[in-house]
Amino acid sequence: MLLKIMIAMLAFAANSVLCRLALAGQQIDPMSFSLIRVASGAAVLFVLYRFSASKAEIEWSVKNGFFLALYIVAFSLAYLHIDAGVGALLLFGTVQLSMVGYGLRHGEKINLRRGAGLVIAILGILILLLPGASAPNLVYAAMMALSGIGWAMYSIAGKNMHNPLASTLANFVMAVPFVLLVYLVFYSQSFIKPQGVLLALLSGGLASSGAYVLWYAIVKRIDRVTASSVQLSVPCLAIIGGALFIGEPLSWRIILSAVIVLAGIGLVIWASAEKADTKEIEN
Structure with missing residues (x-):
């Protein structure tokens, strides 16, 4: 399970770097x-589905397609003027709050350690947003927060899906019309260069399609609080990727924010593991 989570988080971080690389350039x-x-994500998933050993019934959902489209569209718009790591911090900070809030509303329990971990992680996000030279543009920050809400709702829906591959294929296919509609609205501003196409194909066909199937398989086996918390490792990976591949600056504020967020994640995961061990002993 840990290896699967690590692969998924690396792919999520790669999406931030690929998108920012394409748009910043x-x-x-x-x-x-x-x-x-x-x-491209839908095309790759269709091929995988056709060659899969078991042809599970495809579960079509307009709602899930909309959530995926909302995440993808707002994600791309936000990365026009936000660095890869900063954007990932905002994205998955919003995911954390949305998924935890949803989980608490639907009966998931939160103990003192988990609560402290969440507060620490949120504090890290707030430090990033404080006014200053390295603070992100609030309009694009709000756009990334909207993307985070879309991804949180998409992840929550994954707990009710029976087959990760068939469900992810359906969601990508259903998202295409929504994204196409927005594309047509902004058509007059569109431009494409070969490198941009390649980066978009890598994002959709490699870092999104397979990783989202894997993520749907993971979220079925962990609770919403843990699912939201492990994703906060993505910003740290995206910060490293942005610095290495795009040359984005690393300010002390970004580093401090990432460290605090990671500390919060660690506390939530530790508390979750301790809770699981206690249940096993009781049983």
């Missing part, structure tokens, strides 16, 4: 990137 516009990403 003006290789493609956000909506063309989004459309190629979701269409």
Whole structure:
């Protein structure tokens, strides 16, 4: 399970780096990137489904397709003016709050250690957003928060899906019309260069499609609080990727924020593991 989580988190971070690399370098516009990403993801998933040993029934859901499209479109728009690591911090900070809030509302329990971990992680996000030279643009920060809500709802829906591959294929196919509609609205601003197409294909066909199938398999086996918390490792990976591949600056505020967020995650996971061990002993 740990290896699967690590692979999924690396893929999520890769999406942030690939998108920012394409948009910061003006290789493609956000909506063309989004459309190629979701269409290539659907194509790869269709091939995987056709060659899979068991042809599970495809569960079509307009709602899940909309949540995926909301995440992808807002994600691309936000990365026009937000660095890869900063954007990932905002994205998965919002995911954390949304999934935990949903979990608490639907009966999941939170003990003192888990609560402290969540507060620490949120504190890390707030430090990032404090006014200053390295603070992100609030409009694009809000756009990334909207993307986070979309991803949180998409992840929550994954707990009710029976087959990760069939469900993810259906969600990508259902997301295409939504993304296409937004693309048509912004069509006059579209431009595409070969490198931009390649980066969008890598994001959709490699870092999104397979990773989302894996993620749907993971979220069925862990609770919402833990699922939201492990994703907060993505910003730290994206910060490293942004610095290595895009040359984005590493300010002390970003580093401090990432460290605090990771500390919060560690506390939540530790408390979750301790809770699971206690249940096993009781049984």
